Amino acid sequence: MTSPFFLSVAIAAPIPKLFDYLPLAETDMSHYQAGLRVSVPFGSRVLTGVIVSIHQNPQYDPAKLKPISELLDATPLLPNDVYQLGHWLSEYYHQPIGECLSLLWPVLLRKGEQARASKQTFYAPTPNQPDASTIKRAPRQVDLLEHMKQPNQQTGQWQKDLVKAGFTPTIINGLVDKGFLEKQERDSFQPIKGECSHTPLTLNQEQQQALTCIEQNQGFKSFLIDGITGSGKTEIYLQAIAPHLEQGKQVLILVPEIGLTPQTVQRFAQRFDADVLLLHSKLNDRERLDAWLMARKHGSNTGRGQIVIGTRSAIFTPLPNLAMIIIDEEHDQSFKQQDGVRYHGRDVAVVRAKTLDIPIILGSATPSLECLHNGLSGKYQYLRLTQRAGSASMPELQILNIKKQAVHHGLADSLLKPIQDTLDKGQQVLVFVNRRGYAPTLYCPDCAWIAECRRCDAKMTLHQKPAHLHCHHCDSKLSIPRQCPECLSHKIQAMGAGTERLETHLQYQFRNTPVIRIDRDSTQNKHAMEELLEPVHKGEPCIIVGTQML
Incomplete structure (x- = not known):
């Protein structure tokens, strides 16, 4: 009879301690090792935790301990260097060990899902193609074969792409049954x-x-x-x-x-x-x-x-x-x-x-x-x-004193002519401003009220696309007030200029020239950065307004 043993489990909770659990019935110590994920009861919830150690001396009365709900992994998913990195994070930054180890996993693994790659159906031409005359009376199948012979499709295509191209599952499966295509299950995620x-x-x-x-x-x-x-x-x-x-x-x-x-x-x-x-x-x-x-x-x-x-x-x-x-x-x-x-x-x-x-x-x-x-x-x-690579030379810098010049929406009027001259030469202009949003401050001139975040000490940034106040420090968001909350004045105004404000002003000043704004807000969607930079890479005259991302 083997001696009883207990599992010390780290749980993603803001508690700087480990929790003891009993192993599953009819399992022995050989089934467990540090780094394995387990599902455990935690109050009224079932959470995913990580086994940190196996021992025979529990912190509490064994009669009060609960068994784990499920052993999720047969072998540890993390290599030793990453697992030890989680322990180092906990010790160096004084953070709970459970939260540090949870940080190492993708979200789905934290939720207890199995570590399996997703699959999708892929169709590839068979090595030995049958006689094409057998499908001459099926024009859509002929069209599909011709589609698969295109230079970028010769190795095969995903089912979703074939359906998007207008070929139904009936047409595709018909070619599979006749030996023209081979059906495969491949990892849906592919590297570049x-x-x-x-x-x-x-x-x-x-x-x-x-x-x-x-x-x-x-x-x-x-x-x-x-x-x-x-x-x-x-x-x-x-x-x-x-x-x-x-x-x-x-x-x-x-x-x-x-x-x-x-x-x-x-x-x-x-x-x-x-x-x-x-x-x-x-x-x-x-x-x-x-x-x-x-x-x-x-x-x-x-x-x-x-x-x-x-x-x-x-x-x-x-x-x-x-x-x-x-x-x-x-x-x-x-x-x-x-x-x-x-x-x-x-x-x-x-x-x-x-x-x-x-x-x-x-x-x-x-x-x-x-x-x-x-x-x-x-x-x-x-x-x-200290030197620029190749034949590149250092840029010429000119400091513009704007103390006595008219400034509209953060841009001096004297800068408009150099911008126009550059565009007339077929070249591109970059306007750099290290502030997202429309304006960094919403201000009341009557009582000097400034929109501040309710959750931290930072000032709220005014955005117009969409219209709201946004704290870039803690990510808090508020609707834009119609009047000052302190003195009820309707004269509240935007102070300063961000990328959105400059974009709007430049679009008005240069109506026939594309104005491209590149900041964290405009590049949130997948592939947004590539789409925004496409006209830039083509060398077309344009104005780029952006933050340090550029």
Whole structure:
């Protein structure tokens, strides 16, 4: 008879302790290990938790303990380095262990779903095609075969795409029954396939010295690349990861904004014959789980490298063959998690790199003070880039004194003529303003009232698309008051200018020119960034109004 044992389970609750549970009936200790997910009764609810330890000395009377409801996994889904990262988060940031471990999982796994990739039906032409004369009296089946012979469809198509093209399941299944098509069940989430169409650029002396320093390193080392804008930091990233991808390894690239991801993906996909995975908050829960599972099951024996590009939370992705981590724009504040479990994605990345004994590259044109101190003190390898890459030259800067000039909606009238002259040359204009929304403040001139957030000390930003007041600090939203809540005056007015206000003003001043606004609000939808930048990439004359995302 085996000795009784108990399970210490971490639950995603703001309670800094573990909870003891009994194992399932007719199971022994060999069925359990740290890192397995379990469903447990917790008050009136059933929650998903993680086994942290197995022991024989419970904290409370065993007669009062409840058994777990279900064992969700046969083996731990997280590799040891990610699991230990969760414990480090709890100790370093003084956060409850249950919330820290829950942070490591995609949302669906936190809800207790099985770790299985979603499948979709795929139809591919059979290797040995039957005689086409057998379907000459079925014109729609003939049309479908011709559709499948198009250059971009020869390997096959998803069922949903065939239905969207006008082919019914009856037509499709008819070709399957006659041996023309083969029905397959494939993972619905597919990586971006790199095309290896661009060759490496020639590096200048500073770039080459930085790359040589990175390549000569063995094991863990933090590199801080402090390079001016246009100095070619991305080209160093590309050449630094090339040897690892050739060996079939994985590389993790963290970017601060989801808006940066399309440009980054394009650069990496055009350079390497590797799979590119995206992990960011704009993926729905199912897509994120599928991408997470694809990264987790990567094997170096496939011969293909894998590039994982994501925002802050991508640092917790299980990557069994991770060889290098890159943090682009390491100074950006969006690497900080401001609610729930608070942590800094950049610092977590450094800890993970040290645990795995791999190099990490931090890049920025304006390094954060803490990283700059680490670089100058020798804790990080400090690499300086002072020249622009290639034949690019530094821009000419002109400071405009607007003290005695008319300013409308945040833009001086004297700037309108240079903008028009640039557009007349067939060129593009970028208007940078580091404020989202229509105006940063709603103000009453009669009593000096200012719209402030009720949940924090920040001021509410006025938005017009749609119309509301929005706190960018805690995400609180309010409707726009028709009168001052303090003195009941109807003279409340918007003070200052944001991207929405500038967009409206420029659209009025330049009616025949497209005005494109790029900020966090205009790029919320999937593929919105690519669609907004399409006319820009074509080189058409336009005015781009944007925040630091640009």
